[in-house]
Amino acid sequence: MTVALQYINITVNDVDESIAFYADALGLEVRNDVPAGPYRWVTLGSDAQPGVDIVISVPHAGRSQADGDALQELLTKGVLPMLIFRADDLDATFERVRASGAEVLQEPIDQPWGPRDCAFRDPSGNTVRITQAPAA
Secondary structure, eight states: OOOOOOEEEEEOSOHHHHHIIIIIITOOEEEEEEEETTEEEEEEEETTEEEEEEEEEOTTTTSOHHHHHHHHHHHHHTOSOOEEEEOSSHHHHHHHHHHTTOEEEEEEEEOTTSOEEEEEEOTTSOEEEEEEOOOO
16 A cells, blocks of 8 residues: 655645745746636646645635634744755755745755755745755
């Protein structure tokens, strides 16, 4: 029996703003952008992981008003789980994301536990870390 990750959701305030960040700045590909009632089903992914898609949606998409409100509050506070991406050239990725105007939380540094990483906030305030494995 095989179990594999297929979708992971990122809650955002503005889908178009988030597409600009995740597709244009990070370099992910928009795989689907389909109307779903008053919302949209938008998925992004990378050729490096063809079977895994990121779904970006606003807090109230597919949720009750109360649940959407609660999720919006967590998003506003910046306390939703962080996202961690892997890059083969961290410094070039960092420069591309920084050039997009994203808020830099941490410039690239070598961590004592091995990887080199950096951190940003996406346009909705989610923490996005980017890591590169240490040279072998």
